[in-house]
Amino acid sequence: MMAGVYQERPSRVPGAVLWSQTAARAGPSRVLPDGCMDLLLLGGRLVVAGPDSTADVGSAVPGSRVSGLRLAPGEGPRFFGVRAWEVRDLRVPLADLWPEAAVRELTERAHESGPRALEEAALGRLRGVRTCGPPEPPPGLVPLLEAGAGVAEAARRLGLGERRLHRRCLDAFGYGPKTLARILRFQRAWALLHERGLPGAEAAHRAGYADQAHLAREFRALAGAPAGVVLTERGLR
Structure with missing residues (x-):
């Protein structure tokens, strides 16, 4: 914003x-x-x-x-x-x-x-529209992905085939479960950086990234700019 x-x-x-x-x-x-x-x-x-x-x-x-x-x-x-x-x-x-x-x-x-x-x-x-309209998202998918479940594990625990899960994710979220998990993890890291003011390395660890460099790559890919630039744009630095 x-x-x-x-x-x-x-x-x-x-x-x-x-x-x-x-x-x-x-x-x-x-x-x-x-x-x-x-x-x-x-x-x-x-x-x-x-x-x-x-x-x-x-x-x-x-x-x-x-x-x-x-x-x-x-x-x-x-x-x-x-x-x-x-x-x-x-x-x-x-x-x-x-x-x-x-x-x-x-x-x-x-x-x-x-x-x-x-x-x-x-x-x-x-x-x-509880009983009509586009299908609802797979119940429980977001918590599973936020907890670190992979696509295969999430599909198994939801009782869905991976292809069916992918189709339902596209309809409900706009992208497949792998991309959804990536964006949810990115949002966790962003919250840790701008709401709690954590250093990059700690935010990366808590959000589930391999390291700070991994988080930095994801920021450039998803935000289009380094985290420091985005924080400056928001007046947070």
Whole structure:
């Protein structure tokens, strides 16, 4: 994200977060991959942010404001009615996915009450698609991967073949279980670096990397820049 005033709070939607960001100055706007899908209120429009496989980098305009609802990994497809791989690494107008009247009504409500309107929409829509829409993510997959299980072990413990697990992951998360595990581990390391301020070597060890050099390579691959650069962009150094 861009440097500036960032606020978030837990949503009443399980696992989701309501957030807002106001740019303090011009500079790069870097969104790190996290396995999630967001509904953004951006420039007066509602936009779906698909799951990123690498950082999405743009340019911040001082004073610009973005707010949104970030859904838990795997929850986006049932809300938006689209398989995650179809919007991977994309920013898509909600009007491309939902009926025009529904988008217009939600846009008006979002302008009046902000991200809370997005939360209300998600609560209502997710209740209505429990038995229809895109398939739910394999139950228990994320905790297994976060605990270090490999793809074969995760498939076995979930009672799925590896190919079926891969297909279900693509639909729910936008990428296969191996890539999902990689992004979840990257997010653990990022949290240790920017929330707890741990040194790189300790963050790498706790997140499950072979060493600090391994973490540094992953930062360049997934964030598009070294960890120090990303921390500086966020005003954390």
